[in-house]
Amino acid sequence: MTAEIIFASNKLGYIKDEQLELMLTKFNLGKLISSKKTDNGAMGQTMFVTSTEGNFVLKGNPLYKGQLIEERFFIENLEERTSVPVPTPYIIDNSEDIFGWNYSIMPLLKGDHINSNHLKTVLKFEDKIKIAESIARTLSSFHKWKVNDFGELNTETLEITPFNNSYTQWLFRRIMFWVEDAKKYSVINDSDIDWVKSLLDESEKEFNNFSSPTFVMGDFKPGNFLVHLGENGWEISGVFDFTNSYFADPISDVIKMVTYYIDNNEREIAKHLMNMYCSQLEERNAIKKRLKVHMLHQRVLDWGSAKATKMVTWDDELSFSKWTEAYTDVIESLIE
Known part of the structure; x- marks a missing residue:
């Protein structure tokens, strides 16, 4: 699927604070402070999450089976092979008990977009x-x-x-x-x-x-x-x-x-x-x-x-x- 052109989008939909709190607790990532859908990126699949342990990005409701697995594969390889900053650790939760779909959680990288x-x-x-x-x-x-x-x-x-x-x-x-x-x-x-x-x-x-x-x-x-x-x-x-x-x-x-x-x-x-x-x-x-x-x-x-x-x-x-x-x-x- 990596080389396919994808126009469809599985957006996150409405997410409750209680769900985010369960996610953070599951991976020992602190207590929820705030959250916000990203303005642009990942076809509506991402959200900024701030906790007492730091700033993170939630990516969920995958477009196809294996999307998160392949992204983690590329990220982990690039971290090992280059000095380019990539979002690691890239944590995947394959269960669907919190949101109804599986997801990943990764650290928010510093900086701004050049077109901001x-x-x-x-x-x-x-x-x-x-x-x-x-x-x-x-x-x-x-x-x-x-x-x-x-x-x-x-x-x-x-x-x-x-x-x-x-x-x-x-x-x-x-x-x-x-x-x-x-x-x-x-x-x-x-x-x-x-x-x-x-x-x-x-x-x-x-x-x-x-x-x-x-x-x-x-x-x-x-x-x-x-x-x-x-x-x-x-x-x-x-x-x-x-x-x-x-x-x-x-x-x-x-x-x-x-x-x-x-x-x-x-x-x-x-x-x-x-x-x-x-x-x-x-x-x-x-x-x-x-x-x-x-x-x-x-x-x-x-x-x-x-x-x-x-x-x-x-x-x-x-x-x-x-x-x-x-x-x-x-x-x-x-x-x-």
Whole structure:
């Protein structure tokens, strides 16, 4: 399930203080002081809980069997393999006697989201550059976790289940599936399809030649990490939510942050991030071609979601290919 696109959400629903008190008592986490649903994150599955022993995050009502198990697996491995702050200990209660569903409880990490109202007014250009550098270091650290197979985690065996056929076929078929799905909610014409297929054809050789799968967080975006002002400037102080993690092409993890910077007219920050991240990588032309496909992958998901929910925030007259091309073309200018 790790590599699936999930749009459904099992929200926490109404939770009583008495239930939270039972949870805290069960794990010796002190007495309840306060609680609050999180504003953004984990598809309505999370809540802040403050007790006499500290600040915690409750995550519950899993979207699928094994969600919490796989998240703990990734968190524990990243804690062991990297110095990136992740929410440990990650405690799982498999019983359903308190809330009616199983859940996890983890410590609340320090810091703020870079897109919070507070930091939007505080961060200067040089601060954003430091954060981009910290993002590059964090992702590079994640991607040192190398594996032998492209695939997703089997939550029963905690081993990798390889994708059917090849990673290239899995990714390309996935993109075409979501292009076809988007046709249910929007106009995607033959010229759009031809453009997509052309972009895939141009990169097929580079994907077929890529044979070094690593851990991929799959959802590295402003809502899933925190920053704080440390001794050496602004830096990442915590990363969380590994529901979409799998093992594949590591450079796909930069796409959501590149998109964020483009949408906020901060291409110079995006360029700095990319060149910091790619500084130890070779074959820049191959990287650019693969990045364009990863950007296409993200764009078709965003297009389909926005059209389906009627939350379009761009010129609705733009064709899918022209809209997406505005992002894929930027890739060329981001990597020196």
